[in-house]
Amino acid sequence: MRSSTPSIDPLEATALRPIQQRSSGFYLLAFALVATALWGVNALVFHQWRNGLQVTGLNCPVFWGVYITNFVFFVGISHAGTLISAILRVTGQEWRRPITRMAEAITVFALMVGPINVIFDMGRPDRMLNIFKHPNFNSPLLWDVCCISVYFVGSITFLYLPMIPDIALLRDRMPHRRFYRILALGWKATDRQKHRLEKAIVVMSIAIIPIAVSVHTVVSYVFAMTIKPMWHSTIFGPYFVVGAIYSGIAALLIAMVILRKVYHFEEYLKPEHFRRLGFLLLTMCCLWFYFTFSEFLTTFYGQSPEEMKVFYGKMSGDYRLLFWGMVFCMWTTFFTLTLPWLPLRTPAPLRAPARVLRPILAIAVVAAFVAISQRAGTMTTLAMDLRMPLPPFLERSMMAIMPIAFVWSLLPYLRNNPIVSSFVASIFVVIGMWLERFVIVVPTLVNPRLSWGVAAYHPSWVEWSLTAFDFAGMVLLFVLFSKVFPMLPIWEMREGELAERSRFETQRVIMDRASEVPA
């Protein structure tokens, strides 16, 4: 069939190429991801389920850890798509068209992965159904269950609806027709169908926005509804939503950069897209800092002793590296997205031998982190346990100077490569957001209200394996999806082109008419 009706449309060709061709790279990647995921399943089934949660690093009073961190993180990532694409649709941003599909797919897969972590975290997963048998609607966890399932259904629908015409296209173009035929729901692109579809999309995009906002608000309520120090905060709802959108955009940008490179979408994912999303990222970055600042200032100013224990735990205690690491990661957005455009000159000593300097600096940055990690318990388990004793002043100055120098030396490069710079920023944002979730969950639990000896939390290999499972699973689902469905919404982009053209036509007619009329 493919041969009988070869596509000549370049958009269609580009969009369908990944489905039609499978490289060895794909198989290799899929294999690696499946292997990682299987490793996670092994850790889950043969260690955690067999022995109980004792295989984790959790303890009393640190009852929640990496699993809940992952849960919050992935639910945050899920704001990538649906929310962003819905907002862009509602506001009629035409440039959105090529990126909506990716964004929505990320949402769906993050939502598949995230909530699983709650099951990982459960002591008795075999009794999971009790949540439906004996629900207690006073519990924020129940609110979570409701919101997330509604959001999940909503975002699948939201992903699926605009895909119907594309599936119909695939039905007509590809083998395995049965699969596509069922999914295409008999799409024949009649006007009535088109009209209905567009209406459904509009309704969905309006409906999904409050749902998405509610989801992360409710996730934050899980923490905020308790009276734990530094959890019990009214700001948590919007704070979590902002963080979620922030990391969601970052995840979307990462996906865009990679797909653009791998599937050769350069034609359709233009620097313009990156620039605009970059602005959005910057906005969220500012908002995120605003919230973080408010959060910490309020805590600090109040000086409530229980909260101050947590506060200092983050600022200068066991979790200082994670906290300041998070701040650094979040700042990277500024470094990479704002600084290059400011009229700053890179100082000569950093500029001249940039090619030499850059790797050295990069190594130095890593070394600084490692050196400090050696002194901090939490970081030791989170990073590598390399022994590199350094005098403290050297550590501190390295910590301060190296990243700045490093970034500075990169400025010229970033200025010339907006895509790379947004990619770098996004990577850091995703890491930073994971750290943020961790730093929200754990330090509070380490410092319960009633003093409790010395508490600490070191995630175990099982927890890391299941974290790897999450990431691998998410990427795997995304990659497989991209091999089955076009990642560029062909139909929507054509509609966009048509609309553009018709507008152009209309304009020209008007212009013509205007010119026809003699003065």
Added chain:
Amino acid sequence: MELTRRQLLAIGGAAGAGVVIPAWLRSTIANSGPEFFPARNESLAYRKNLESFVPSVCQECTGGCMLKVRVIDGDAVGVSGHPTHPVTRGAVCPKGPASLQALYHPDRIPQPMLRVGQRGEGQWKFITWDEAIKKVAHQLQDLRHREKPHTVTVLDGSRAGLTRTLLERFAAAYGTPNYVHFNWTMGEYPVDAFRAMQDTEELAYDLTNARYVLSFGMDWLQCFPSPIEASRSYGLIRQGREGQRGRIVQIESRLSLTGGKADEWIPVNPETEGLLALGVAHVILKENRFDRGFTSSRTTGFDEWSRIVAQEYPPDRVEKATGVPQETIIRVAREFASNRPALALSERVSFFNQLAVHALNALAGNIGLPGGVLAANTPEAGTLPSFDPDPVARRGGGRPRVDGAGTTFTLASDAPQQLPENLLAKKPYPVNTLVVSNCNPLFASPNPKRWKDALAEVPSIVSFSPFMDETAAYADLIVPDHTPLESWQDAPSVTLGGERVVGMAKPAVIPVCRTRQAADVLLKVSHLLGGSVGAAFPWANFDTLLKECAQQAHASGHAKPLMLDPAEEPSDEALSIEDFWEVVTAGGGWTLPAEPQRQQTRFNFRPDFVRSPIANQKANIADSFPLRLCLFTPLAFSHADGAHLPYLNSIAGPQLDERWETWAGFNPETARSHGIANGDEVWVESPAGRVRAKARWYQGAMPGLVNMPCGLGHAAHGRWAKGVGSNPMELVEKLLDPVTGQPDWQSQRVRVYRV
């Protein structure tokens, strides 16, 4: 659209799977046994669930507290305090409930075992009781034939009671002077001072009525004859008397549990408590605040004693030695003298300290008064008939003791810690058989390695231990005793206020293992030995003996049976002896009327010992071992025992929330100066060896000291003790008090470094 066969099958399959798989999952999960639902007690298909409560005696320390054991279908499932027993009054200390774990300890010795491999190698073979008893009897008979009965040494750690009486009687009837009582001095009464000054050991500190308690290093909340009584007294001192909250002052170099609960903690240089006491005495004398009536009429040696004290212990000198400011000494002296009744407590440390502290009680005239030091006659369950040792026994019994008690150590009745040296040196004669009962010298001794070396010189070691502790592991023959809840027991005791009670209990449960009560084994062995030895033990079983005692009590007419149910009153009618026996075994014994405080012998101030080595105090500082080791026993491990019971391991260190490992407490300043962070792993080293511990900063530690708990660091003793923590007693080079022969736990110097 037609429904094809394939589709039909698919739907059917899906529906089937949807129904069957959940059902199967449910049944698998429900049946997956230990995975999700623990099965319990299902071996007995039907529990009859007959619940009963029986009295028993707690033997986890030597307190002799009585328990009320809840027994269901023959299993002991709960423990609480005996409600009417005057010592316990329905309460327990943490060791009481933990005795259930001793009873059902998974690593008990099930039946007699004979060593087959090298000593200490752990190669054993099970033998029958007949074989074991015959073997012991033959061995002992053989020694008697060879005129060497004195080469048998009995090392026993039992509390006062008939079992101990029988062991002593056995030694006497068999012909050895060597019944050596193995004790644990930390937390013990200063009995050496009692004996030296008042000529009796039978004294008690009447805390229940005291208004001012000045303790020189005695962590009395955690020890005392019964920790239950100590706690109850504490409650009384605090809130028990309306409008009169007693004052508690604790003088010690490590802030103990008691120190933490005291009104005031006075840190004092280790081992200088006696000097401080004399400094206090000096002030009392100088300010004329002592009880002149008492000192003049009922004491001897006061004049000389007071002259020396006045001369040698002015507060400024004492301040220098003890590190306690003069003002504090003066204030404490005034408080002590003006608040009556006041008590000065010390534990069984160096003889000098014991005497110095106990003298304060006499100085304040608190002897024989409520709230002071009372005569406390421990009752006897019964009087055993006298016996006639044969010539062999008489000759053997006349030989000098192997531990040097009474000879080397003039004031000591027992000096177990001298045994290793004497065994090694075969002085005054080699020991052929060592019988170990109720003690674990290979663990609970200073530098226990000495014991191992010394025991190599003993050809035969018999142990009664129900657990494979260090000493049992080093024995040749183990004849395992019952645990307390399985035994017939008697527990004569006297309360701090002088109430006298004889506890008596029948076995609460059927023995878990094929063990036998040590007393029964002893009776069997003596019957096999026959002759005059057998004749000294006319009882078939231990319970026959107990019944005989009950008969005596019944005949005396003074005994009032205890009742396990507080609501029940013992009937006033005269009971027949059979009924009396029924009632006392079901109720837990009988009380005896309190003895009036009899006129005691004159208090002797022992001025011969008051001249102290005040100048010697700083002599033995070695720079290579700059710190001082301060050992203590947490309540959970009192008598250095209890680490084999997991519940006790979990509560070992209440102050620092430490458990299941050995910690070393440092003053933060000391720790910093040694570069030790809170939580670091450190080595604590002395010339005798080194042990590993977790360093903990503790504000209640004096600078220059390392505090370590005794009780952990077993090399044997079941799964929960073996290999857990480390034993700081290994650091103590043997230092025995020259008069009492008791170990000096607190003088060891050590150094500390990070692992």
Added chain:
Amino acid sequence: MPRWGMVIDLDKCTGCQACTVACQTENNLRPGSVEESQRGRIIEWIHVLPVVEGEYPHVKTRYMPVPCQHCDNPPCTRVCPVRATYKNDEGIVAQIYPRCIGCRYCVNACPYTCKFFNWSQPDWPESTHGGKSLSAAHNPDVSVRPVGVTEKCSFCSHRLIKAREQAKSEERPLRSEGDFVPACVEACPAEAMCFGDLDSPGTAVSELSRSHRAFRLQEELGAEPKVYYLTEG
């Protein structure tokens, strides 16, 4: 309806932890191990919390036995997604083990850290000698919690059931004091704890809970605990 509560006199408490061990034997708490201890997983339903204040030589230590506070306004019961924990009419905050899914939300919500989680299947070892082992000492009135559920102090509610049954068989109402005490109160050698109906006048608990020495932990949180403490001195 009685409102069961407890008063703990900190002035009498000696920190001996008899309550802890008595509770452990009464309620079949897991034996514990080195590993559990190192990983902070020892379970003690009534935990003696040490507080060391001040610096050498002016040090003050305090011991505070902390059982479940059985709050009148419990923060833990609200958050349970499956209603496995709830407060009953008599004010006892209960944990229903067969329903608990082990999410540990209630544990985190508790400001007193009085709820515990079974990280592993409790180890009730078989004996090496073939005879009965530790599990023989299990109190048949209390379940053995399986892996993966949250557990907590129940004020020995099994004793309450029995006491009520006994009272009924004697055809009298349950007394508001003395008919039933939790194991910890029964064990306390210093007689520092008392237990009874807070609402009925004349009981020791209701008197003491109103004494000028009485306070509750973190009262400002509004959880309304029913465990009162009496200050020292």
Added chain:
Amino acid sequence: MRTTAKYLIIGAVLTVGIQQLSAHVFAPRPVRQPFEFNHAKHIKKDWTCLACHPGADAQSVAGVPSVQECAECHKSEGVDKPATRKVAALAASDKEIPWVKIHRLPDYIYFSHRRHVTLAKLDCKECHGDMKSRTTPVDRQVLPISMKRCVECHKMKHASTDCLACHK
């Protein structure tokens, strides 16, 4: 539309059918008891249940007679039957009859016979069925014991439905 209906109907029929089948398959199998015990025979002399299950009115567990008690009774009856000999042999060997427990309650349930029999005055047969006519050993629960059943009865009789009343 018709196709959908067809699918639905077939699916429903199959689901119900398989459920019935699986309920049968997974139903508890009758157990084999070690003795051919005949309740009817033992009860005929106007004995009450309490004669052999003495705990039923006074404690939480009703209990069963020990083999000693069986043997004693049988001895006095003087019946020389294989069962009697078997009981006597067991009694002599100090072993109990390994009855298989039928009415098992989970570990986490507190159930008191006294409460139900003495205080609430329930007849034994309300839960255990009529034993007077039973000639074969009890090999399965006569009436299913489930939480639902407990709660229904408690509601009906206005007994406590507080979770803590039964869960421990």
